[in-house]
Amino acid sequence: MFDEQTEKFYAGLLKEHGSPLFLINEKKLKESYENLSAALKEYYPKNLIAYSYKTNYLPAICETLSKFGARAEIVSGFEYDIAKKIGTEGKNIIWNGPHKTDEDLKNALREKCRLNIDNKEELGRLEKIAKEMGTVVNIGLRVYSESNARIFQTWSRFGFCIEDHEAESVVRMTLRELPHLKICGLHTHLGTNISHPEIYRSVIQKLGQFNASVIRKNNISLQYIDIGGGFPLPSNKPRYLGEWGVPPIGDYVKNIADALSAYFKDELPLLIIEPGRYLVGDAVKLFATIISQKIKGGEQWVVVNSSISALPRAEYIDYPVAVSQKQKSDAGGKINTVIFGLSCMPNDILGRAQLPALREGDVVEISGVGAYSITSSSQWIALRPAVVFVKENEETKPISEREAAKDVIFLK
């Protein structure tokens, strides 16, 4: 529940910008960034944080995190354009992803971005481009551990497999046939909402073994390990999991640091991490207004003026839902409440919570929605809400207008 003063603040914004409304909170962005960077400073000072743009690439968010010190982790040409537009230097851009066009690769070389390579075809194209440009380019290889994927359900869809010697043969092929490429890093990404810090330890062990048995044996000096993102948030509980106890970020960083010290004893590499969800998840809330309510089978069913098209991950994440203090629970107690979206699909459910009796016009607040929501939303049935940025000093700045019919009609 939010207090009277907060409610007044929100009510003013909803009046000015309409409902539903996304709010981004700069204070929260700062808090998350500072927590993470403090833990890294304590346990592994040789590090670099690169914000994973795909999680939410609204320029206001990218720019704010860049101001705090975050580099940019990108996977597309247009994310590169955003990074450049907000003034990010090439050396502070890490370019990942399974598809980089020739133009992307040329931009990356010209601007000296860090490149992590996903597939053999990309290696071939990059060799050709580097040769044409008369340069030798440092690269990282994206790798994964199949056995870890089996045990921990981590991702095994991108990059080169360690266990079946695919990664080893790529290293040998690069040394033999691609003189304009120089391997100097290993990249991996385990997936998102990784629930146990030990999973990072386990993958670093595999990377350490690969380093000892392949990389060093071929006289390559490894400069960095990019461990990807994946750090979870208590507010982003996957619905299919019964229990959701999220350890503090310091536990993740400590596990990573201990594992690097254990498995890369001879020379500690630069650690790159690419958090997305952890940095932005809790910095964004969605406010929506109730348009109808009824009691059905002992539950309260409310429909709000938004939809999972604005919040696609609500399909499998239980975000926290709150209502204002005005709707006090003391009188009638709280009941199981389902928050339905306005579309005509029965699975359009934005959340479930224990809430007091609600009425048309009441406002619900859905928190923790900063990751993979605004920028992966669609216009289906519910046009996208406006977005307002709330600065640290509580000044507000509209950064995206609420969509209107014109935004759909242009699709033709």
Ligand SMILES: Cc1ncc(COP(=O)(O)O)c(C=O)c1O
């Ligand atoms: C390569 C890479 N790095 C980082 C991330 C960010 O992940 P998360 O938001 O779970 O931190 C992703 C997400 O898919 C990714 O693919």
